[in-house]
Amino acid sequence: MEVLKIEKLTDREKEVFELIKKDATISREAIAEKLAISESAVGTYIHHLSNKGYLLGRGYITAPEEKIVVVGGANLDIKGYSPNYIKGSSSPGWIEESSGGVGRNIAEDMALLGQEVVLLTAISNDHFGQKLREETKDSGVDISHFKISTAQEHKTGVYLAHLDQDGDLIGAVNDMRILKEIDSNYLQDKRKIIETSAMVIFDTNLEESTISYLLELCSAKKMIKIADAVSVEKALKLKDKLINLDYLRGNLDEIEVVLGVVTMEEAELARKLSLKDRIERVRNFYKQNADLPELIISTGKDGAYYLSHQDETVKLKHFQAASINMEEIVETTGAGDALTAGLAAGIMNKLSIDKAIELGIKASALTVKSELTCNPDLAELM
Incomplete structure (x- = not known):
């Protein structure tokens, strides 16, 4: 080590x-x-x-005890909408741009929810990077510690998505190669900022070695540590690191695979089981592994589940999804990020875990009603 x-x-x-x-x-x-x-x-x-991390941002602001550090991806979201999607052909529609990236979305959502947030990420000095810096700064996030890449092969990250008439994802390409520059050297340079935080949140777009080093920096500290699983494949980077987390937020597919309840190859077959059976199987596995973090499991229109160890028992609680009319849904991109942000903001505001999860669900519901990846209306929740 x-x-x-x-x-x-x-x-x-x-x-x-x-x-x-x-x-x-x-x-x-x-x-x-x-x-x-x-x-x-x-x-x-x-x-x-x-x-050295003793001052943050502009105005000589000394590092506060209640700041949140988010480490993860920042990219430009380019979204194409096809009201009448035609497979294998060019579909009429329209294209929108907005700032995105899991880590960046969580940071902006938390700033909208009234939290003091420092975002650690990498962008290039291209026009996409300039847009990300300006929009993230305007949302209230401290961007003063962004890494500005000079490597020619590393352009600012881009998430290129194709959505159908209901705002659901048809397919996407995510170029996040620039995140290789968020490495141990960068984190070491920002060590003081990380170590003086009250909470560290990261996403699994980071390299596995970077996640390991980040958790090493946090190992002897009291800050709350939250991971966002991002995707089934990327969640596997957490497989031998779960003991170092306080909370893990992911959808049911991601949670099943990262816990080892099913393998990647078995994941498709697992989806054919009832939701009740899948949750019960996760609960049984969780009961046998006392070192696992608290889990917040997203299940879309079926709401979310919360799992935690309490003394000799396991607490399993279901939370209903917010009531949304189908015509209100613009798209679903960023909904999971908003849930993570709401959960974290609730914890920082000393809400009970139930109330924090409910705040996350409300934030997620507002997000799907907006074409923006982060809905400015989140500010009304606090």
Whole structure:
């Protein structure tokens, strides 16, 4: 296991930091005057404090105890809608663009829900990247720690989706190669930000080695750790890491596979069973494995299930889906991300787990009513 390097502050950095803690609006000129150093030197020390995670974003904001760090994908969502889909042919329709990516969506949704969020992700300095930066910043997310890639082969991530007349996915292509740059070196550079957070949320678009390193950074800390499964295949990256999580949010297919209840090859056959039988099988497996995190299992129109270990028993609770008329549904992209965000926001607001899950379900229901991947109306839930 790699030994983590502790980034200590120099005596001068400590002096600058103490002045900023006393007055977050203090100017560089005032700091220079108090410490009898040049303004350019002050700028250098502030840069060091920011890189080491002691300052966040603009305005010399010191790292708060209640901030949430989200690590994951950010990409541009390009969505084509076909009211009259014709398989194997060009279908008339229209195309929309919006900022997306599981990690980015969760971060924006949480900001809309009133949380202080820092997003750690990678984008390129292309026009897609510029759009992501501007829209994510405007939503209230701290984007000051984005990695801006200079590698020519790594362009800003793109999610290209084709949706039918009901807003359901027909097929998609997701180019997230740039996330290879979210590696142990990047996380080590952001170590202080991660370690001083109250909650860390990540998605499985990250490389498996990156997930391992992130959990290593969090291993001795008290922050709440939440993973979003993203997809069946990507969820497998969590298979030997579940013991390090507090919560795992995924759909039933993803949960069955990552727990090992079924294999990837058996997943299709498992879908032919009744929902009741599938949930009961997951419950029985969960009962025999006390080290598993608390599970929030999405089941679409059938709502969600919550599983947790309580003393010698297993708590299984079903939550009804929000009531939505079919004509209200615009599309389903981002619904799971909103559920994760609502759950996390509820936990941060000290709601009971039942109320936190209900908040997530409400956030998910609002999301499917919007063409945007993150519905601004989420702000009305808090």
